[in-house]
Amino acid sequence: MPRSFSAAPRREILLYRNQTLHYTLVFRSRRTIGFAVRPDGSVHISAPAGTSPEWVAQQVLRKADWILKHQETFAARPAPPPSRRYEAGSPHFYQGQPYALRFIEARQPSVALEGHELVLSSPAPPTEAQAEALLHAWYARQARPLFAESLARVWPRFAEFNLTRPTLAVRQMRTRWGSCTPRTARIRLSPELVRARPECLDYVLLHECCHLLVGDHSKAFYDLQTRLLPDWERWKAELNALPK
Structure with missing residues (x-):
């Protein structure tokens, strides 16, 4: 069975309409590029092995509005209330x-x-x-x-x-x-x-x-x-x- 390819994650930064986009990029054995915005607002991108960071950056810019929209949605959500503890002084x-x-x-x-x-x-x-x-x-x-x-x-x-x-x-x-x-x-x-x-x-x-x-x-x-x-x-x- 051939071994799958996965390089170490890279931290990347782009400027889009005077806004800074930070994302984590990892190259994997896959055919298409994948975008994910997590609840903490972080952006994670999986790109096909063999493509260049410059090509990925172009795809990120095309997807920038989608990324920013999801970041805004997560940021607008109220923080979860703290959980109760049952110890002296709590x-x-x-x-x-x-x-x-x-x-x-x-x-x-x-x-x-x-x-x-x-x-x-x-x-x-x-x-x-x-x-x-x-x-x-x-x-x-x-x-x-x-x-x-x-x-x-x-x-x-x-x-x-x-x-x-x-x-x-x-x-x-x-x-x-x-x-x-x-x-x-x-x-x-x-x-x-x-x-x-x-x-x-x-x-x-x-x-x-x-x-x-x-x-x-x-x-x-x-x-x-x-x-x-x-x-x-x-x-x-x-x-x-x-x-x-």
Whole structure:
């Protein structure tokens, strides 16, 4: 079997319309040239062995608009939120405010807010998984009264529609903040919402209440949501920026 050819990568630079294009070039045993723009904005080009860097540069210039467009698209994407850690001093949110984790020894496991700290008590130092489970259970216990308070704030906006007041349920969900079953007027909300500011919680609840009137995410749905909560995009963005 013949060995495939692959030279060491080269760093190349071109000037295109007063913009500098950096790319990594590698020559391989292939027939066509390949272009790739990665999420970090870096450009990687695979060219057929035997072609010259000058020929590749001409192809890059022809593809420059495509490259710049993809770089702009990736640059416009929001940075992923940081992941949560469960160690002493790590920040965790409750109603939009950060609290530092502190661990103390106690006979019974519990969680309590003390000043600017979330104090986790347990008979022995908890593992990260145990601390996570303890904190999630505490969030779930806080959720029901906070959700009821949110409904009291949000529901008057729907008075004109003469709807049946929905019932609320706390439900852990992997990929959603909430869901709605219009037929039974039942709304399920993630206990993770107690980590966000009340305005973010109100946005999610209002979103689900809008589904009592419009079941899909059509233009009619978003027109209704915008009429009832004009700045909903602000609260959605803040909610999605919370550490995962």
